[in-house]
Amino acid sequence: MPADTPVLPPRRYADLQLLALRARDGDVPELKLSAKGVALLEALLAQPEAVSLSSISQLAQRHGVHPSRLTRLSHALGLEGFKALQTLFRDDLSDSAFYSTRAQRLLEFGETPRAEGAELADDRMLWQQEMQNLSAAVEALDTAQLARAAVAIQRARRVHVVGLRASFGAAHYLAYYLDYLRDGVQLVSPQAGVSVEQALRLGEDDLVIGIAFRPESRMSVDYCRLAVEQGASLLALTNHSASQLAALTELTLLAPAEGAFFFNPMSSLFMLVELLLSRVARDMGHDAVLALRQREALISRLHVE
Structure with a gap:
């Protein structure tokens, strides 16, 4: 199986990232996710620390959805439930690929700050966040x-x-x-x-x-x-x-x-x-x-x- 082939159910955090990227372009027909479901998955991937440390209720409140949405998302990914999804995030935060995974999500999921016409916008945004x-x-x-x-x-x-x-x-x-x-x-x-x-x-x-x-x-x-x-x-x-x-x-x-x-x-x-x-x-x-x-x-x- 090619390295860039989406895996269902995902076995690693990197599988989730690949699924989200392909789902955004509609390249995973077997993944039954609405546009809102894809957006929720991308939002979770952009904040792995919060996902790994929050309860399902806390996470749902943070993203403005009902907890059942997170459960349905997990099932759509082929996982048994939210705990199984959360385990993928927790495993990633404890393994040796922590920094490369963070770099990938910053680049591919658009979390790196951007602002049109401002040469130092990225640096200023990081300063504001710090x-x-x-x-x-x-x-x-x-x-x-x-x-x-x-x-x-x-x-x-x-x-x-x-x-x-x-x-x-x-x-x-x-x-x-x-x-x-x-x-x-x-x-x-x-x-x-x-x-x-x-x-x-x-x-x-x-x-x-x-x-x-x-x-x-x-x-x-x-x-x-x-x-x-x-x-x-x-x-x-x-x-x-x-x-x-x-x-x-x-x-x-x-x-x-x-x-x-x-x-x-x-x-x-x-x-x-x-x-x-x-x-x-x-x-x-x-x-x-x-x-x-x-x-x-x-x-x-x-x-x-």
Whole structure:
């Protein structure tokens, strides 16, 4: 069977994409979908994260349809029901083709922002969407959770910060400046020879700060899960409340990352890290100032540039 032949029922997210593209041109006669049904399928494909994380009622409300429409769409695709359709989206978000699939839907389903006659329209639209992520992070910020997180960081005997792949930059930033404020901070990095087994040394007086966006790094999740099993506390920084990290703890801070980006937008995550660092420093008061002065004095003495 040729690689570009539509498959019914679809077995992968890529099959859904191909079906939608061919159905748009009327090239799949065996697919009994109306124009509205095709439009609904395309709308779902343009927002795979929302489909994978929402209930059928939430998704129906988001698209202005009755939940039965989603069930009928699933049956028209040859699937047993909405859960089977949702599984295709969830599997895609967890596999190694996450970014290429996102790029394909941005290009083929028209989600990449366009505006006639505006040379910088795409860039400005992305900037606006990132600003919306920043605003959403602030509006949805649970200040009680932020306060609890700051207290947990100060009271912990040791703090391990783990965030790999795309999240490593934020993890390094957080660990670097936390080390200015307190002792016992360690950045978990395979490059530094730190492996999952290091979590075995953690106990109930320790804290792990796990950072992971979809697709979540398996090592990050495994490290956090093992730490929790050892009795350590976990602070999760993620872009969705249904993440694997969030499922491991009651202490979660969310950094929304929506929009037509080829890769994960990170501005809201770094802002969240800055808010967390500022809260810790503010709570520490003069102790934070003293810690910073000691570090600056050492840097000066060692002529570190």
